[in-house]
């Protein structure tokens with residue numbers, strides 16, 4: 479899942495970036511509203527964290543333009559101001575949640591998780607297929623109750639495939655959702671993650687199938703006579 483952080487306070491932005499990256503999200507950071515407006519036109523983000531007081535274009539205007547394009551992605555507002563009318567204005571413009579600075583990173587994480595769950599149509603905290611379960615909060619995967627040793631990126635790939643179970647996901651889509659703009663990791667890394675993931679989930683009854691020229695899909699492994 480890719481998150482856009484729009485924040486001109488470098489220290490805060492770096493803390494957000496670190497905390498969210500640790501939690502397994504891909505994070506892009508822009509320092510002004512005009513850059514946020516441009517980045518959001520790409521439609522690759524699962525959520526945006528938006529400061530209100532920004533150079534070039536303020537957070538209200540970024541939000542207004544985003545909603546004018548009918549972009550549905552969740553918006554979490556950060557504000558240094560505690561004026562109630564600004565909160566009302568931001569929510570009326572289509573913000574989904576609002577945090578007043580200073581806030582704790584654990585509260586921010588919890589609100590991000592809640593918004594992303596809602597963005598997935600109120601998806602369950604745990605996504606299960608057959609014997610495999612992915613805990614979207616703890617970022618762990620288990621098969622029949624045994625936790626698998628998956629890396630952060632392998633969990634990320636699996637999560638995307640699970641949300642689109644039975645449908646093809648292209649490498650481009652995986653790269654876009656897993657990595658940030660400034661990351662130099664590309665398609666080769668995706669192939670490596672998928673290869674490892676496929677091996678690690680072998681006992682789950684699920685398989686990551688390569689659809690040549692199109693991408694990958696997660697499916698039930700063909701029924702085996704021995705279980």
Ligand code: CA
Pocket residue numbers: 485486487529530531532
């Ligand atoms: Ca600011």
